[in-house]
Amino acid sequence: MHNRLSNNLARSDVEEAEMQDAQKYLERQRDDIVARLRDFQAGARDTGTGLEGDDAVRDLGDHVEHHTRREMGFLTRQRLLARLQRVQAALERIARGVYGVCIECGELIAPKRLRAIPEAETCVPCQERMERRSHAAA
Numbered sequence: 001m002h003n004r005l006s007n008n009l010a011r012s013d014v015e016e017a018e019m020q021d022a023q024k025y026l027e028r029q030r031d032d033i034v035a036r037l038r039d040f041q042a043g044a045r046d047t048g049t050g051l052e053g054d055d056a057v058r059d060l061g062d063h064v065e066h067h068t069r070r071e072m073g074f075l076t077r078q079r080l081l082a083r084l085q086r087v088q089a090a091l092e093r094i095a096r097g098v099y100g101v102c103i104e105c106g107e108l109i110a111p112k113r114l115r116a117i118p119e120a121e122t123c124v125p126c127q128e129r130m131e132r133r134s135h136a137a138a
Contacts, residue, residue, distance in 0.1 A: 026094070030087045036080055086121075090118060102126050103121045104123070
């Protein structure tokens with residue numbers, strides 16, 4: 001049985017070149033997400049709430065449409081922030097030398113999974129177990 005992140009957080013068997021590729025990809029993703037969040041924030045400032053003044057909302061349909069756009073914007077921002085957290089966590093794992101090690105069981109994450117989802121922090125069996133627990137609790 002493997003201790004969680006045992007042996008002084010030894011670097012996993014993930015190939016160094018693959019890790020460097022993952023780091024570059026994750027850094028580009030981080031920069032892209034930050035830019036999108038900045039653009040989103042600037043757009044939100046420019047449009048304001050859209051509810052000021054008598055002419056801002058002409059009828060209930062306009063109000064509903066505006067509210068729907070605001071909600072969609074909020075959800076998009078929340079998804080971007082969550083993805084940014086996952087990307088930053090992966091970059092931190094690279095810096096600590098534990099990228100590619102499952103945070104749940106301490107086993108190596110399959111390289112194929114890391115290529116598909118570079119910010120993955122769990123191996124497939126642990127991810128499936130977590131999803132089953134989540135569905136059972138719901």
